[in-house]
Amino acid sequence: MTNTLLKKIPSQKRSQKTLERIFQAAQTVLADQGFKAFTIRNIASQANIGAASIYDYFPNKQALLIGFCQERLQRKLEIFHTHLLGDNLSRPANETLPEYYQALRQSGLMSKLDLELRHARNQDPALKAAITEFENNLLECLCTFLRHHATHIPEGEMKAWAKYMLNLDYAAMQIKHGANEHEMQVYSKLQMETSLAILRLAGIDIAPPVLE
Amino acid sequence: MTNTLLKKIPSQKRSQKTLERIFQAAQTVLADQGFKAFTIRNIASQANIGAASIYDYFPNKQALLIGFCQERLQRKLEIFHTHLLGDNLSRPANETLPEYYQALRQSGLMSKLDLELRHARNQDPALKAAITEFENNLLECLCTFLRHHATHIPEGEMKAWAKYMLNLDYAAMQIKHGANEHEMQVYSKLQMETSLAILRLAGIDIAPPVLE
Numbered sequence: 001m002t003n004t005l006l007k008k009i010p011s012q013k014r015s016q017k018t019l020e021r022i023f024q025a026a027q028t029v030l031a032d033q034g035f036k037a038f039t040i041r042n043i044a045s046q047a048n049i050g051a052a053s054i055y056d057y058f059p060n061k062q063a064l065l066i067g068f069c070q071e072r073l074q075r076k077l078e079i080f081h082t083h084l085l086g087d088n089l090s091r092p093a094n095e096t097l098p099e100y101y102q103a104l105r106q107s108g109l110m111s112k113l114d115l116e117l118r119h120a121r122n123q124d125p126a127l128k129a130a131i132t133e134f135e136n137n138l139l140e141c142l143c144t145f146l147r148h149h150a151t152h153i154p155e156g157e158m159k160a161w162a163k164y165m166l167n168l169d170y171a172a173m174q175i176k177h178g179a180n181e182h183e184m185q186v187y188s189k190l191q192m193e194t195s196l197a198i199l200r201l202a203g204i205d206i207a208p209p210v211l212e
Numbered sequence: 213m214t215n216t217l218l219k220k221i222p223s224q225k226r227s228q229k230t231l232e233r234i235f236q237a238a239q240t241v242l243a244d245q246g247f248k249a250f251t252i253r254n255i256a257s258q259a260n261i262g263a264a265s266i267y268d269y270f271p272n273k274q275a276l277l278i279g280f281c282q283e284r285l286q287r288k289l290e291i292f293h294t295h296l297l298g299d300n301l302s303r304p305a306n307e308t309l310p311e312y313y314q315a316l317r318q319s320g321l322m323s324k325l326d327l328e329l330r331h332a333r334n335q336d337p338a339l340k341a342a343i344t345e346f347e348n349n350l351l352e353c354l355c356t357f358l359r360h361h362a363t364h365i366p367e368g369e370m371k372a373w374a375k376y377m378l379n380l381d382y383a384a385m386q387i388k389h390g391a392n393e394h395e396m397q398v399y400s401k402l403q404m405e406t407s408l409a410i411l412r413l414a415g416i417d418i419a420p421p422v423l424e
Contacts, residue, residue, distance in 0.1 A: 119331055156394075160394070160395045160398035160402075163387065163395070164387055164398070164399055164402045167383060167386060168383060168406070170383070170386070171379060171380060171382070171383030171386070174382070174383070175375065175376055175379040179372075182368075182372070183372045186369050186372035186373065186376070187372065190372075190373065190413070193409065193410070194380070194406055194409060194410060197405065197406060197413075198402065198405070198406060201402070
């Protein structure tokens with residue numbers, strides 16, 4: 001993981017564990033109490049460690065937020081690699097894509113929190129700059145996937161298609177947040193159909209929509 | 213316009229003009245300088261009137277923000293009525309929908325500002341409560357349109373489809389913001405195709421996608 005704001009390189013197992021604990025606490029604080037509660041003091045308390053242990057790694061809360069976002073994007077990237085690239089690149093997209101989305105959901109990487117982080121990124125140029133490399137890596141991965149599966153996308157449009165598709169995922173998170181159970185069922189169906197429509201437009205061989 | 217936070221009812225032409233001027237200034241301040249600059253003082257200065265003139269209508273900046281959002285939603289509602297309901301309800305949807313979107317864009321009602329306002333609404337329960345009636349009216353209008361044109365949507369799912377469609381419009385605004393000219397072309401094509409896919413899924417008679 002490239003993390004230029006990390007003061008201490010966690011080479012030992014124990015350090016790595018502390019870092020994981022800090023990120024886990026940061027996630028809990030953000031998800032439960034929102035951005036206003038994102039302070040070193042709150043996160044240390046949630047992690048049940050001293051604030052000094054956090055300052056060992058991060059000089060301030062901005063650096064911690066950046067580290068947190070980078071780690072989150074890195075995990076997304078690894079899930080993408082595992083499910084859609086490597087050996088799985090040669091499998092049919094309509095088999096691997098649902099597995100990928102399931103893995104994302106199970107890892108809690110498609111949640112209200114990600115919407116909040118995205119808004120924070122749009123408002124904060126320093127945060128945006130610090131995660132650009134990770135975002136570009138994710139885009140590149142999606143382009144690799146599309147190059148293999150999609151026959152209708154001109155190379156010059158590849159990156160724009162990839163960005164559009166990632167954006168649709170955020171839109172789906174947005175509408176699902178705060179929905180009731182009945183709405184969730186309809187939204188999930190429509191989200192699936194929207195994704196399929198775009199994939200078919202890209203020339204990916206995906207079964208046509210079936211409405212039950 | 214139902215606006216419970218308006219202190220003064222602008223019955224006279226002159227009052228109505230002042231109110232329009234305040235809303236126009238509020239829009240300029242928000243679009244150019246963002247939420248941090250949304251103060252009575254800045255908006256009065258932008259409108260070239262005294263702050264007291266604003267306080268004649270709104271007791272504080274929260275009330276002004278609510279009035280501003282209500283007026284904006286009311287204008288959206290009127291554009292929806294004009295282009296998609298009334299006499300235009302019986303015209304084919306693939307003629308009237310593009311006219312509706314063009315009118316929205318020309319009125320500046322599909323912009324970065326609307327994304328900001330949507331985020332503000334999600335963060336601020338008082339704002340959300342104050343514009344719920346307007347949002348529900350918009351949803352009802354879309355349901356009326358869908359009931360007439362869409363043959364595949366069960367009545368019990370109508371409102372969820374309408375919400376999903378409105379959300380796709382926000383997603384389109386999101387991706388277009390900050391895009392370069394080449395990306396804009398690709399996004400516009402993909403946005404159109406996404407909308408068409410959902411409309412076809414709803415049973416609305418729309419021509420199939422054509423990629424040039």
